[in-house]
Amino acid sequence: MWSKNDSGKGMNWEAALKYAETSNYASYSDWRLPNVKELQSIVDYSGVFPALDTKMFNISGITNEAGHKDYPYFWSSTSAGGEKAMPFADYVAFGYAVDPKGEDTHGAGAVRFDTKMKDGPNKENEERINNYVRLVGDSK
Numbered sequence: 001m002w003s004k005n006d007s008g009k010g011m012n013w014e015a016a017l018k019y020a021e022t023s024n025y026a027s028y029s030d031w032r033l034p035n036v037k038e039l040q041s042i043v044d045y046s047g048v049f050p051a052l053d054t055k056m057f058n059i060s061g062i063t064n065e066a067g068h069k070d071y072p073y074f075w076s077s078t079s080a081g082g083e084k085a086m087p088f089a090d091y092v093a094f095g096y097a098v099d100p101k102g103e104d105t106h107g108a109g110a111v112r113f114d115t116k117m118k119d120g121p122n123k124e125n126e127e128r129i130n131n132y133v134r135l136v137g138d139s140k
Contacts, residue, residue: 002042003031003135005058006074010130013089013116016075019133033077034136036111039092042134043109050094051108059094060132066102071095072132073112080113088113091131 003025011019016033023031044051050059050071064070073091080088090113096102097110106112114129 001028001137002057004056006060006072007133008060010062010072010128010132012129013075013131016131016133017077020135023135025135028137031135031137033075033133036076036078036090036092038136039074039076039134040109040111043092043094045109049108052094057134062095064096064098064102065100066098068096068102070098073097073128074134075131079116087115089116091128 005025007016007019020031020033023029025031042052042057044053052059052071059071062070062072071094073093076090076092078090080090090111093106093108093110093112095108096104097106097108097112099105
Protein backbone atom coordinates (compact mmCIF):
# COMPACT_ATOMS: atom_id res chain seq x y z
CA MET A 1 0.00 0.00 0.00
CA TRP A 2 1.39 3.40 -1.04
CA SER A 3 0.57 6.89 0.17
CA LYS A 4 -1.14 9.01 -2.46
CA ASN A 5 0.70 12.15 -1.28
CA ASP A 6 4.40 12.62 -0.75
CA SER A 7 5.96 14.36 2.25
CA GLY A 8 5.55 17.80 0.67
CA LYS A 9 9.06 18.82 1.67
CA GLY A 10 12.60 17.54 1.55
CA MET A 11 14.39 16.16 4.59
CA ASN A 12 17.60 14.33 5.39
CA TRP A 13 17.55 10.55 5.64
CA GLU A 14 17.29 10.39 9.44
CA ALA A 15 14.33 12.79 9.40
CA ALA A 16 12.77 10.74 6.59
CA LEU A 17 12.99 7.58 8.70
CA LYS A 18 11.38 9.36 11.65
CA TYR A 19 8.68 10.83 9.38
CA ALA A 20 7.78 7.34 8.15
CA GLU A 21 7.92 5.72 11.58
CA THR A 22 5.67 8.35 13.19
CA SER A 23 3.26 8.95 10.31
CA ASN A 24 -0.43 8.41 10.82
CA TYR A 25 -1.27 9.05 7.15
CA ALA A 26 -4.83 7.95 6.21
CA SER A 27 -5.25 6.65 9.79
CA TYR A 28 -2.60 3.95 9.36
CA SER A 29 0.42 3.81 11.63
CA ASP A 30 2.55 1.07 10.03
CA TRP A 31 4.23 3.18 7.35
CA ARG A 32 7.90 2.86 6.42
CA LEU A 33 10.41 4.06 3.86
CA PRO A 34 10.30 1.82 0.79
CA ASN A 35 13.41 -0.04 -0.26
CA VAL A 36 15.00 0.98 -3.55
CA LYS A 37 13.35 -1.83 -5.55
CA GLU A 38 9.91 -0.89 -4.22
CA LEU A 39 10.46 2.73 -5.27
CA GLN A 40 11.63 1.66 -8.73
CA SER A 41 8.46 -0.41 -9.10
CA ILE A 42 6.31 2.77 -9.24
CA VAL A 43 8.54 4.67 -11.67
CA ASP A 44 6.87 5.15 -15.06
CA TYR A 45 9.64 4.53 -17.59
CA SER A 46 7.51 5.48 -20.63
CA GLY A 47 9.00 8.99 -20.86
CA VAL A 48 6.28 10.94 -19.00
CA PHE A 49 7.31 13.80 -16.74
CA PRO A 50 7.09 13.27 -13.80
CA ALA A 51 7.88 9.58 -14.12
CA LEU A 52 4.89 8.55 -12.04
CA ASP A 53 1.22 7.72 -12.56
CA THR A 54 -0.25 11.09 -11.56
CA LYS A 55 -3.77 9.67 -11.56
CA MET A 56 -2.72 7.43 -8.69
CA PHE A 57 -0.10 9.60 -6.95
CA ASN A 58 0.35 13.28 -6.15
CA ILE A 59 3.90 14.58 -6.48
CA SER A 60 5.39 17.86 -5.31
CA GLY A 61 7.06 20.09 -7.85
CA ILE A 62 10.48 21.61 -7.23
CA THR A 63 12.91 23.91 -8.98
CA ASN A 64 16.20 22.12 -9.62
CA GLU A 65 19.75 23.39 -9.42
CA ALA A 66 19.57 24.82 -12.97
CA GLY A 67 16.34 26.69 -12.19
CA HIS A 68 14.17 24.28 -14.20
CA LYS A 69 10.79 22.82 -13.20
CA ASP A 70 11.52 19.38 -11.82
CA TYR A 71 10.34 16.71 -9.40
CA PRO A 72 12.09 15.44 -6.29
CA TYR A 73 14.25 12.48 -5.50
CA PHE A 74 12.70 10.10 -2.96
CA TRP A 75 14.62 8.44 -0.13
CA SER A 76 14.70 4.68 0.20
CA SER A 77 15.46 2.58 3.25
CA THR A 78 18.35 0.98 1.34
CA SER A 79 21.71 1.83 2.90
CA ALA A 80 25.17 1.55 1.41
CA GLY A 81 28.72 2.39 2.33
CA GLY A 82 30.57 -0.51 3.84
CA GLU A 83 30.11 -3.33 6.28
CA LYS A 84 30.56 -1.45 9.57
CA ALA A 85 29.10 1.99 9.00
CA MET A 86 26.42 2.53 6.39
CA PRO A 87 26.74 6.31 5.89
CA PHE A 88 24.92 6.43 2.55
CA ALA A 89 21.35 5.77 1.46
CA ASP A 90 19.84 5.30 -2.01
CA TYR A 91 17.24 7.59 -3.51
CA VAL A 92 15.29 7.46 -6.78
CA ALA A 93 14.61 10.25 -9.28
CA PHE A 94 11.02 10.85 -10.41
CA GLY A 95 12.05 13.87 -12.46
CA TYR A 96 15.47 14.65 -13.84
CA ALA A 97 18.54 12.94 -12.37
CA VAL A 98 20.81 15.94 -12.46
CA ASP A 99 24.48 16.75 -12.12
CA PRO A 100 25.57 19.55 -9.75
CA LYS A 101 24.73 22.14 -12.43
CA GLY A 102 21.15 20.87 -12.72
CA GLU A 103 21.56 19.18 -16.10
CA ASP A 104 19.85 15.81 -16.58
CA THR A 105 22.49 13.11 -16.80
CA HIS A 106 20.65 9.86 -16.07
CA GLY A 107 16.90 10.41 -16.42
CA ALA A 108 13.93 9.47 -14.32
CA GLY A 109 14.18 6.23 -12.39
CA ALA A 110 17.89 6.67 -11.80
CA VAL A 111 19.14 5.48 -8.46
CA ARG A 112 21.62 7.68 -6.67
CA PHE A 113 23.07 7.58 -3.19
CA ASP A 114 24.23 10.27 -0.86
CA THR A 115 25.23 10.79 2.72
CA LYS A 116 22.42 10.38 5.20
CA MET A 117 23.12 13.73 6.82
CA LYS A 118 24.59 17.09 5.87
CA ASP A 119 28.36 17.20 6.26
CA GLY A 120 28.49 13.41 6.42
CA PRO A 121 31.25 11.42 4.74
CA ASN A 122 32.14 12.50 1.23
CA LYS A 123 30.32 15.79 1.75
CA GLU A 124 32.08 17.38 -1.20
CA ASN A 125 29.94 15.23 -3.50
CA GLU A 126 26.58 15.94 -1.87
CA GLU A 127 23.82 16.57 -4.36
CA ARG A 128 20.44 16.74 -2.69
CA ILE A 129 20.73 15.89 0.95
CA ASN A 130 17.07 16.80 1.53
CA ASN A 131 14.89 14.41 -0.44
CA TYR A 132 11.19 13.65 -0.26
CA VAL A 133 9.35 10.64 1.16
CA ARG A 134 6.72 8.40 -0.41
CA LEU A 135 5.38 6.13 2.31
CA VAL A 136 4.76 2.44 1.82
CA GLY A 137 2.99 0.04 4.16
CA ASP A 138 2.23 -3.63 4.23
CA SER A 139 -1.54 -3.78 3.82
CA LYS A 140 -3.31 -6.18 6.09
